[in-house]
Amino acid sequence: MFQSDQVGIIPPMVSLWTAGWGWVDEGVATTAPSSSAWPATNTAYYFPIYIPTICQAKRMWWVNGATVDAGYNVEAGIYRDAGYKPGAKLITTGSVAQGTLDQLQWGEITDTTLATGLWWLYMSCSSSAATFFRSLPATYFDESFHFQQASIGPGSAPATATPVEGAGLYFPLFGFSTTTIT
């Protein structure tokens, strides 16, 4: 997760794929991102991300897959770390209707400053029929790289996470933008 000579430089798009910030490209995933159904209705997932330099999250984003419906809802956000687990909620988009298929979708948030350290990206969806771009992790990496929480639908991100160990092979392509370019 660490590229020493890139420290201090803020990339425009931050995700689990961002070298030096995320980790998916570093031998953890076995496939390029592609469309796949959300693992479980109203289930939230938390993924660790390392912020090597202070930055500002200006928008959340995710990548819709081949099957979408405006009746499906999505929520994405950022949680604080609490002893190497997701802790208190920092910021989320609230519930957002899923947009256009095979497109990156923005989710508005208040500009939020992130200090150096470990943070957790959060995403939930109201339907297991909704699809998003994701990569498959190698099986033995799965539980090591995320937590999850059942009965958490979009719009109900908990003030404090009470996660359990992750299960299932699903690393969604999502994150935050440090710019407002559209």
Place this chain on the structure above:
Amino acid sequence: MSLQTTTSVLWAGSRHSIDNVTNGWMTWQAGASSAVPAWGTQYRAIYVPVGVPRRCIVLELGFVNASTGAGNVDVGIYNSAGVRLVSTGTQAKGTTTSIWTYNVTDTTIGPGLYYIALNLDTATDTVYGTTATAPTPMARGLLTETLGSITLPATATWAYDQTLAFVPLVNALLVTEIS
């Protein structure tokens, strides 16, 4: 400044180039493969983000050429506000498969976020890169701009392209790192 002169002030162990694999926050993603996609759209400039780790002087800008093409290219570097700092101007692309670089006016940049831009005037011309299902290049911060000519603009008007489906491996440039 000649390359011979500048090598004398290279930092020990420092690199002499910046490119979008090493400095683009995008490792060669799982499932990706080297490809020679056609440019696709005449005068669609692609801007690839790179992190420049230290103060350095840009001597040349370039890309990795592929064999199809009789058109022209323009390669440039922009700051994070979209201002063009230097560019090669119109250059014949040619058909030789190799890294092509062009001298530019020595230009000091860094550290920080920059965009290296490539524009082609022929949609069927090919360059080396990696295919990536749209819109994953957008998710990696690549920006585009449809221009009316081959010349890269003094100030970019950036947009994300939800249909961009490849990442050009085009952005090698020679630099000299200075203190």
